[in-house]
Amino acid sequence: MDRVHVGGLPAELTSFVGRRRDVGAVKRLLGEGRLVTLTGVGGTGKTRLALRVATELRRALPDGVWFVDLTQPHGSDLLTMEVQDPNVLAYLVGSALGLREQSARPPLELLADQLADRHLLLLLDNCEQLIPACAIMADTLLRSCPKLRILATSRERLCIAGELTYEVPPLPAPEPEPERRPSLKELSLNESVSLFSARADVAGPGFQLTEQNSLAVVGICHRLDGLPLAIELAAARIRVLTPEQILERLDNRFALLSRGLRTSPPRQQTLRACVAWSFDLCSKPERRLWERLSVFSGGFGLDAVEGVCADEILPVDSLLDLVTGLVDKSIVTFVDQGEVARYRMLETIREFGQEELERRGEEAALRHRHAAWYLNRAGVAEQKWFGPDQEKWCRWSRTEHGNLRMAFDFCLSTPDGRPQALRLAGTLWFYWLVFGLVLEGRDWLRRALEVNPANTADRAVALWIDGHLASVQGDLDAATARLEAAFDLARDVGDEMTQARAIKRLGAVAMHRGDYQRATAFLEDALARFSALGEEGAGTVHARIALAMNCYLQGDHPAAARQAEQILALCRPRGDRYLLAHGLNVLARVEFALGDLDSAAAWAREALGLRRSLPDAMTLVFSLDLLTEITAAIGDYERAATLIGAARNRWQTFTTSVRRWKVIAEPRRKWETRIREVLGDAAFEAAVRRGAEFTTGDMISYALGEEVQPAPDADRPEPDVRLTRREAQIADLVAQGLSNKQIAAKLVISQRTAEGHVERIMQKLGATSRTQIARWLHDR
Known part of the structure; x- marks a missing residue:
């Protein structure tokens, strides 16, 4: 950034984009303490933010705001001196403030005396190379000068008493593949996109964000982490490249982003120089x-x-x-x-x-160690996921998804690592199922099986898992072929456990085909094999779940209930929640078929409640459909229609063959027809639309009867409460009936950010429901 010093502060030569929240936060911190340090990685815009804050505070400080750039010492005759000496630094600061005194006293002591009664803000920029000297000087001045405030920028905090720190984050960057493509107006509200557009317009006058280039601009901002310096350097390339070409070349970002302003400090002229500055520190x-x-x-x-x-x-x-x-x-x-x-x-x-x-x-050696470590941890997760730590290991797998994929890809790329890739893909079978990542799981398995043609036990396991995932997709022919191949290979290599697992899943496939007798034979065979192997874990439970449903579909409700009770007896003592929910759903269906609506509802609600910690999409929609039927059966048709809407969008994520599964599809059609007849088309569609807008959390709460009813008129929030501009915008979207997820997509923010805004709005208004927010807006 070019610096033209005016009144102690360099003037801004380019527009200041975004950072409204950050400016407010830093100003609040300066009201709470007298030393605030802005930290953050190089290129986040710490200096620019500090200058904007200082400019806005200048009028409130009688003795002004003074800027000292510690990368360009004032007084060229001192450039060769040891600036790490706090007295030398104090002399430089005094020179920047225009203070002059001929004395033999130490400069730091003189500076403290001269600032003792001054009410000013001292902005120390780029302290990272002089941390010890800056820390001593700041501590001395703050103790001697009660009206002095210091705003420092540094890649590292000063670590002295009274210091408040604010980590300057990169600018928010939009997701490259959102569920709904945002409009150009929505994208223009994103700070990263706005910065790119503003700087691109300067570099190549006339640049505009269009439908054609918007995806590339979003990709650039996302790939560059919302880092302002990197975005500005990328935008400068608009003179000779299109946004699409810039995005293509970001795989070599340090070569691409290598032409900054000649008048910028050297460390800000290229992205590499900026990062290298941090590396050298x-x-x-x-x-x-x-x-x-x-x-x-x-x-x-x-x-x-x-x-x-x-x-x-x-x-x-x-x-x-x-x-x-x-x-x-x-x-x-x-x-x-x-x-x-x-x-x-x-x-x-x-x-x-x-x-x-x-x-x-050292890269190859480190990647080998990385892959080996994650393969080992994935093995531990597989062993322990059926038990009291199930939620922990499922969460670990989800959190480490990027590292697991990195390890998998590296193993595939090396001949000696390919068997590890096969083992890793197979080890994560529980993860593919719990999180509904069936497509990705099958892709990993396909790639690993292609490069591991040898007939090994690991290949047999991978074939069994691929067959299991194929059956979950409803691809029954492929599932049968994979499972039969898995059984044959497991038999040849002497792997009895994989044989039992393959037979178990062949039983489930037969059940899905409606061949209940064949399914019973397979499942009972699998249970006998598991028993002989001493297996009383996930394999046995999976077999009993399929057998329970097989009994239910044949109308043998007592047998289905016995199997479900054994599932509960296996799962509850071990702390399992994932498979327990399947057993609870079977019990709920049996009780509903027998006419005990209260018991059926209780079992279904318990199953649904378990989905708060383990997001298994299939159990979720099974429970919702069942609760819909029970709710309609007791005559609460509007609630039942709302549940239909909540489940409908979730069902769309499954294949057509799964959605048409007889046990689910036929009752759903029957009850939808009945509910529509009772409510009428308009009321039915309105309730369905309401349910479709629920987030998963809202949907579960609603289904469990936990929604908060609107408060009486006397308890409505006061209409004179002030909301920020963003809060007012979000309140309006809430009033329109949008869920947090939809708000996030519309405003190109994360869902967590949207949830935080809604929570703060409710706190401000004293509201306890989204309906009250809508009423407040109406009253206003």
């Missing part, structure tokens, strides 16, 4: 760890760092301190995810480390 061990952390994708935990990165160069006992150092220097970001700390790196930072690791010749 790290100690040698921190640099080595930075390089090694580049093998992770999507974040990592400390246990993974210790398992993958530790060796004689970086002993395991040193890694916590090194990670802490990288967090302090804004290279690694701490992500609070509940019980276990997690960390992540921006993609730009990761790619720089990856290049350094490759240059050092």
Whole structure:
């Protein structure tokens, strides 16, 4: 950024885009404390944000706001001096403030005396290279000058008493593949897109965001992590490249983003120089760890760092301190995810480390260690997911999805790693099922099976899992072929457990085909095999679930209930929740068929409640359909129609063959017809639309009867409450009936951000429901 000093502050030569929330937050912090340090990785715009805050506060400070750029010392005769001396630094600051005094006293003491009664804000920019000197000077001045406030920018905090820190985040970047493509107007509200458009218009006058280039611009902003410097450097290429061409070349981002303004500081003229500046500020061990952390994708935990990165160069006992150092220097970001700390790196930072690791010749070795560690952990997850830690291991698998994919792809790319790829794809079978990732699971298995043609036990396992996933998709012919091949190969290699599992799933396939006798034979055979092997875990439970449904479909309700009760007896003591829900649904269907609506509703609600922690889509819609039938049977037709709407969108994610499964499709059609007849078309469609707008959480709460009714008129929120501009916008969307997910898509923000806004609106209004927000808007 060009700097023209006016009144102590450099003038802005380009438009300031976004950051309204950040500006407000920093101003609040300066009201709470007298030292605020803006931290963040290089290129996030710390200086620009600090200057905007200082400009807005200037009129409130009688002695003004003063800017000191610590990368360009004032007084060229001192450039060769040891600036790490706090007295030298104090002299530089005094020169910047125009303070002059000929004295033998130490400059820091003189500066403190001269500022003792001044009411001003001192902006110290780029403190990271002078942390010790800045810390001593700031501490001395704040103790001696009660009216002084300091706003510092640094890639690392000063670590002195009274310091408040604000980590400047990258700009919000839109998702490259949202569920609904946002309009150009919606995209223009996104700060990353707005910055790119503004700078591109300067670089190539006349640039406009269009339907044709918007996807490329979104991709650029997303790939660059919303990092302002990187976005500005990318936008500068508009002179010679289209957005589509820029996006294509981001695989080599450091070469592409290499032409900044000549008048910018050297570290801001190229993306590589900016990141290299941070790299040079790290100690040698921190640099080595930075390089090694580049093998992770999507974040990592400390246990993974210790398992993958530790060796004689970086002993395991040193890694916590090194990670802490990288967090302090804004290279690694701490992500609070509940019980276990997690960390992540921006993609730009990761790619720089990856290049350094490759240059050092260590990349292949680290990727081998990364793959081996995740294969081992996936094996532990498979062993422990059916038990009290089920939720923990399912959550681990979901959180580590990026690393698991990275490990899988690396294993596939090396001849000696291909068997590991096959083993990893097969080990994650529970993950594919619980999270409904059937397509991805089958893709992994297909790729791994193609490069592992040898007849091994691991291949038999992969064939069984692929057959299981194919049956869940409703692809019964493919499922039968895979399962039969799995059984034959498992028999040849002596793997009795995989034989039992293949037979079990062949029984489920026969049931789906309506061949109940054949299904019974397969399932009873599988149970006998599991019993002989001493297996009383997931295999046995899966077999009993299929057998229970097979009995139910044949009208043998007592036999179905006995099987379901055995499922509960196996699952409850072991702490299982995923398969337990299937057993509960069977019991609910049996009770409903026998006319005990209260018991049926209780079982179905318990099953649905379990989906709050384990998002199994199939059990979710089974429970919803069953509750719809029960609710209609007791005469609450409007609620039943709302549940139909809630389930309808979820059913669309399944294949046609699954949606047409007799046990689900026939009752659904029957009850939909009955409910529509009672309510009439208009009321039925209105209720269905309401249910379709539910988030999964809202839907479960509604189905369980936990929704909060609108408060009486006397308890309505006060109409004079003030909302921010964004809150008012979101309140209007809530009043239109949009769910949090739909609001997030419409405004191109994350669902969590939308949920946070809605929660704050309800707190401000004293509201307890979304309906009250709508009423407040109407009253206003």
